[in-house]
Amino acid sequence: MAHLCPASHDGEETLLLGALGLDSGTETVYRLMLEHPSWDVDQLAQGLGQGRSAVARALDSLADLALLRTADTDGSGPGTPLLVPPRAGLGALLERRQDELARTQLEIEASRSAVDALLADYVAHGRTGTASVERFTGNEAVQRVQSDLSAQARGELLALAPTAAAAGGGPWDLDVAVLLDLLARGVRVRVLHLPGVQRRSSVRRLAQAGAEMRTLPSLPLQLRIVDDARAVLPLDPEDPDTGAVLLTESGALMGLRALFTYLWDTAAEEESEGEAPATCSPQERALLRFLAEGLTDEAAARRLGISLRSERRMITALTERFKVSSRFQLGLQAAQQGLI
DSSP states (O other): OOOSSSSSSSHHHHHHHHTTTOOOHHHHHHHHHOOOOOOHHHHHHHHHHHHHHHEEEEEEHHHHSEEEOOHHHHTTTTTTOOEHHHHHHHHHHHHHHHHHHHHHHHHHHHHHHHHHHHHHHHEEETTEEEEEEEEEEHHHHHHHHHHHHTTTSSSSSEEEEOOOOOOOOOSSSSSSSHHHHHHHOOEEEEEEEEEGGGGGGGHHHHHHTOOEEOOOOOOSSOOOEEEEEEEEEOOOTTTGEEEEEOOOOOHHHHHHHHHHHHHHHHHHHEEEEEEOTTSHHHHHHHHHHHHHHOOHHHHHHHHHHHOOHHHHHHHHHHHHTTTTTSHHHHHHHHHHTOOO
């Protein structure tokens, strides 16, 4: 007796019939029936070297798929299964499968629309404003919008991240997992941060993964720019956790990109030329400049990304180093030495 393996030489027919709902055992029986359409159940079982019950189950599956007619319908006797002509049977099965796939595709499209709507609702919590300028209020909304924006980057992400050296887990903290994923997908990531931040292991991980990192002694605000198409920054730079603004206006984006480029180039010059005097660190020079501008201790500390206590300790150390007794004298000495 002939024994027919279920797979063809190139494997394409087996794959096709599998996609139509025939498992390997059912397909084996079907192919043997195509070769020997007059064989009954016992002959099929003998030809395959299988038990009668296994063949019977395969015949039931073929009947369910409308590839087989029962013998009683045709009056040929109870022991002889009859195949539906393959062109008609398989053609109908293909059409049914195609209809199923079309319905599945419609369901996927509907699901995609639902997901887009859900994400829009997720990001929209606390949002006000117009299409090109959207405002978000509240700590959670700030974190949600800037994380979602970062994840959308396809070509480049720019970040001003004046985050304190101690990990605070704030809404503007660098989302290391998202940035590592962007780097793995070939997105260019450039981050400007304060000198103390590079001591954090998360920032070192980003640098090791290919992020371009530079430091400045002070940064004016938090900022993320994605693909020169969208930017997010605080509503109030002095209290960045309270709200954020999302911009898509080309003019505003051009200005923010220019700001980032200027600060980036400034950071490169300070690192390469080493202009800061040995008697005063870049962070101390920034503090002197802030004091000369009239900033309060609280505002200066916030701009430097340090605690108020640390800022006041720096002032005490500077007054002792320059042998002065007041802030006015400190500013005068700093100006005379070209520090501000």
